[in-house]
Amino acid sequence: MTTAPAPTTAPVPVVPDLSPASPAPRRPLLDWRIRFGVLSLIWGFSFLFIKVGNEAFAPLYVTLGRMLCGTAVLFAVLAVKRERLPRGGRVWGHLAVSAFLLNALPFSLFAYAELTIPSTLAGICNAASPLWAMLLAVVVVSDDRPTRQRVAGLGVGFIGVLIVLGAWQGFSGQDPLGTVLALVASASYAVGWSHVRRTLVGTGASHLSMSGTQLLLGTVQLAVVAPVFARTPHSFPALPLLSVLALGALGTGVAFLIQYGLVEEVGPTTAMMVTYFVPVIATAAGVAILGEHLSWNTPVGALVVLVGAALTQSGGRGPRRERRAVVKGRATIKG
Secondary structure, three states: OOOOEOOOOOEOOOOOOOOOOOOOOOOOOOOHHHHHHHHHHHHHHHHHHHHHHOOOOOHHHHHHHHHHHHHHHHHHHHHHHOOOOOOOHHHHHHHHHHHHHHHHHHHHHHHHHOOOOOHHHHHHHHOOHHHHHHHHHHHOOOOOOOOHHHHHHHHHHHHHHHHHHOHHHOOOOOOHHHHHHHHHHHHHHHHHHHHHHHHOOOOOOOHHHHHHHHHHHHHHHHHHHHHHHOOOOOOOOHHHHHHHHHHHHHHHHHHHHHHHHHHHHHOHHHHHHHHHOHHHHHHHHHHHOOOOOOOOHHHHHHHHHHHHHHHHOOOOOOHHHHHHHHHHOOOOOOO
């Protein structure tokens, strides 16, 4: 499901304005390590929630419910803090594009993918986002040119993807369409992040108002599309409904607030490490709770993917440049 980058890839919550005029943040009640673990669990279980939600609702309505609940959480916090929404048609236009690339499109693609692939595989495909971001940096002119080590990480990561899919046996046992949808969803995060970096830095609006507006626009997009392309639900079984509510309120609402706090307290580099725990938790949840089958190549390939993703994050911008980006940036929400 952020300016401060999550592994050079998908956006993370908006980073606070750390200028001297900003008041010192209050000390959180829970240690950041506990919140880091909670965030990993929430995002790791999101793929399980999608799978269960698909049992009763069309994928577009799973996504619509997810975004509606996430928007409600952020707007509740906005109301408590009495913050205004960003102004200007240009900003809203760019936020609408971000909402499509970072929320409406990838959320929907993951939901459709999980009709035919296990939640474990979807979680692993999600971890490929840093690889897509690095590929985008190689192909497109970027202000953050990749080093040899990061390019090597790109190669290692895609070898890991091939291992996960069992390329040596003709991708047997995996649904090609579902897998492609999940990989395109992870690529959408990378494209959306690039758009955010180029168009939404320095708007002057708060992280919360920007992200709340983005989710609102994404919800509107889904509300228009879902009734046209999907069957409207006529019944609401308890377990799938609770899964969608948890997916939105926790995975898209509360998780954003947690990660924003982590970025503020320990910095984006540490906060983004949650990316490497999500596929592990998604795999464990899928196997233990949903009883999904796990071949040897899935965890081995996932480990290779994570090693490649980690390499793409090394040797990039130095601490001073990263600090300036944190101070200046305004971001959006992925989860």
